Amino acid sequence: MNAFAQLRGLIAPLLVFSLITNLSVLISPLFMMQVLDRVLPSGNIATLVLLAALAIAALALQAVTEAARDISLGRLSRWSERYGADIALRPNEGDAQGLIDKVSNFAGFIGGSAALVALNIPWIPLICAALLFIHPSFLMLLMLLVVTSKGIEMIAASFASSEQDAASKVRTLEKQTLARADQVQRQLGMQNTLQNLRQRFFSLLEARHTHLEACQRTIGFGTGAVALVRSSGQILALALGAYLVTLNKLSPGGMIAASIILAKGFATIEALLNHIPILRQNYRDYKSLCAQSTETIATSIDMPDLDGHLRIEGIIIPRGGGAPPRLDRVTLQLAKGECLAIVGPSGSGKTSLMNAMSGEAPPPIGSVFFDDNELKGLPPAALNQSVGYLPQQAALISGTIAQNICGFATEQGDAKILTAAKLAGVHGLIAALPKSYETDLSHDMYLLSSGQRQRIALARALYDDPQYLFLDEPNALLDAEGEKALAQTLLRLKEQGTTIVMILHRSGIMGLADKVLRLERGRVADFGPRREVLARLGLGGRRIELPILESSSDDLKDWVASQFTRSSDEAFSQKAQAVAAELFSIACQNQSKNTPRIASFVFTFVDDTHCEISMVEDLPNDLAKKMASARENLRKSEVFLTDLPRDEAALARISKLCDRYQVRNSEDATHFTVSLAGDTDISDKGREWIN
Structure with missing residues (x-):
């Protein structure tokens, strides 16, 4: 049950406090009545002393009651703020800031004067009854004073509202005039217009x-x-009391008592009328807070350290509206320290699966198990400690780099920050900054590129030494150096037994994966060891199909680079990438404007120092004339590559880099095969001669 709803049980004791404080208004009137009606006529000093002692005791009780009431309301206000903040800041809450504002307003209401006004409401009839008991004329006078006061306020507000509306409209015109003046000030030859706008502004002011x-x-x-x-x-x-005394309808003490009670009643009713909007708003906030979900996760049981096993069973994420689900009955299992690569076309459900597995968005149907612990049963603290998550475009927030890495932990561990930064391969990068780990990103965010921010975010994901690491396209924003550092980080994590799940579009770190999961339209199209899945995808990773778009060139080069695993083959790899890029450039020149096309590449190692790259594009390409033109240019003494058409320049570069090449046209395709040797220097020479 929502604890806010249980606050209703505190209304009764608070009303008792309020009753005592409201009854205290009768102390002075009753004392005066008894003194004037009994003590003065009789001259009895003992009665006076007794009345004074009773009045002082009643006032002491009032003071103690008011102190206890104020302390209780203060504690209740602070409890409401703590409990409400706990609800607002729970994971997956929608408008957390809006809920925090409601909690703050409600806590301020309880601890402020408005709560005292609300507690006085039930006792207004008591005040009216006291006046009625003394004489009905005093109750009529009270009602007349209240109606007169409220009527004056309403009339004044009615007359003032038109002037307030007019002032608001003029203020809008002032802002427009200043905006126009700011535009004119940046332009030449408009000084007269600027002066007129300034005069117009002061007229509006x-x-x-x-x-x-x-x-x-x-x-x-x-x-x-x-x-x-x-x-x-x-x-x-x-x-009025004096008049009634002259008519012998009231005693002098009753006159004094009525005047005091009437003043108290008028003040109470006036405060109530002034606080009605505040009371209504806080009542709405209270009902909203009572309606908040209070689902809690038990934290009293110490959860065992998670080992690294991951299992998901029958995950289904509906899309709604009768559309096919985002994920449909996905099931898989990973052992401790295994690395899973999730691949598939855009919109196939990769990110949805990642969010479901990591706990960022638990699936409504199906289960995720960390070891033998179901995801929904894990305390948030245990999940946060054991799971690291890196989105595709991670955000760093205002604060120092050290604070971002430790997630603004209250007890910042410098050793843990350094360990995470070194493991992520960004310690050198951070140390090179002017203020190192104390660099304030609220001012110096420009010092970091997108890829560098991504690597710092990786250090943040590694800060708590998680057993599970989830990466959404971790190499998407990285250059070659950053991708190498990422690969080294992932290798070290695998050696430590960290279970890794990553979404990949670029294949640069595909070789680190132990298993591959391919999704298509939310369903598992293939899952198993990397070599087997890639073999089923095409020649054990030696074959790839790409759309003939300029943006696919980087993917092609990454794929070619992934074929080389030895550090000594770096020059050979660069040469093969350059040739593949030129082949793809030829295909792009032959692109149809209306029909999307696909180019298929096959990579084959002939031996340790020779390879072949074959490209098949699904459209005939009239390369015979272009080859002839390229050969003709080769015979000339001096020809610059920049002087040739792009496709002929590509053919010329290929002829210089390869041992041999072959072009064959069929009815509906072009076949291009290039043989390469790994002993040719392909350093960029700028403008190349073709001889």
Whole structure:
């Protein structure tokens, strides 16, 4: 049950406090009545002493009661803020800031004067009954004073509202005029216009002040009139009481008592009328807080350290509206320290699966098990300690780099920060900054590139030494150096037994995966060891199909680079990437504007120092004339590559880099095969001669 709803049980004791404080208003009237009616006529000093002692004891009780009430309301206010903040800041809460504002307003209401006004409401009839008991005329006078006061306020507000609206409209015109002046100020030859706009602004300013003066005058007269009614109330009560005394319908003590009670009643009713909007708003906030979910996760049981095994069973994430689900019955299992690569076309459900597995968005149907612990049963603290998550475009927030890495932990561990940074391969990068780990990203975010921010975010994901690491396209924003550092980090994590799940579009770190999961339209199209899945995808990773788009060139080069695993083959790899890029450039020149096309590449090692790259594009390409033109240019003494058409320049570069090449056209495709040797230097020479 929501604890806010249980606050209703505290209304009764608080009303008891309020009853005692409201009854205390009768102490002075009753004392005066008894003194005037009993002590003075009889001259009995003992009665006076007894009455004074009783009055002082009652006032002491009032003081103790008010102190206890204020302390109780203060504690209740602080409890409401703590409990409400706990609800608002739970994971997956929608408008957390809006909920925090409601909690803050409600806590301020409980600890402020508005709560005292609310507690006085049930006792207004008591005050009215006391006046009625003394004489009905005093109750009629109270009602007359309240109606007169409220009427004056409403009339004053009615007259002032038109002036306030006019002042608001003029203020809008002022802002527009200043905006126009700011535009004109940046342009030449418009000084006259600028001067006119300034004069217009001061004219509007004067007009707004005139409206505000009229508004203030009306409100001032209204406030003064209400103060006059309030001050006159007790005098009128005394006058009315004196008149009733002359008619022998009231005693002098009753006259004094009625004037005091009437003043208290008028103040109470006036405060209530002024606080009605506040009371309504806080009542709405209270009902909203009572309606908040109070699902809690037991934290009293110490959870064992998670070992690294991961299992998901029958995950289904509905899309709604009768559409196919985002994920449909996905099941898999990973052992401790295994690395899973999730691949598939855009929209196939990769990110949805990642979020479901990591606990960022637990699946509504199906189960995720960390070791033997179901995800929904894990305390948030245990999950946060054991799971690291890196989104595709991670955000760093205002604060120092050290604070970002430790996640703004209250007890910042410098050793853990350094360990995480070194493990992520960013310690050198951070140390090279002017302020190192104390670099304030609220001012110096420009010092970091997108890839560098991503690597720092990886250090943040590694800060708590998680047993599970989830990475959404971790190499998407990284350059070659960053990707190598990422690969080294993942290798070290695998050696430590960390279970890794990553979504990949670029294949640069595919070789680190132990298993591959391929998704298509939310379903598992293939799952198993990397070599087997890649073999089923095409020639054990030696074959790839790419859309003929300029943006696919980087993917092609990454794929070619992944074929080389020896550090000594770096030059050979660069040469093969360059040739593949030129082949792809030829295909792009032959692109159809209306029909999307696919190019298929096959990579084959002939031996340790020779390889072949074959490209098949699904459209005939008239390369015969282009080859002839390229050969003709080769015979010339001096020809610059930049002078040739792009496709002929590509053919010329290929002819210089390869041992041999072959082009064959069929009815509906072009076959291009290039043989390469790994002993040719392909350093960029800028403008190359073709001889």
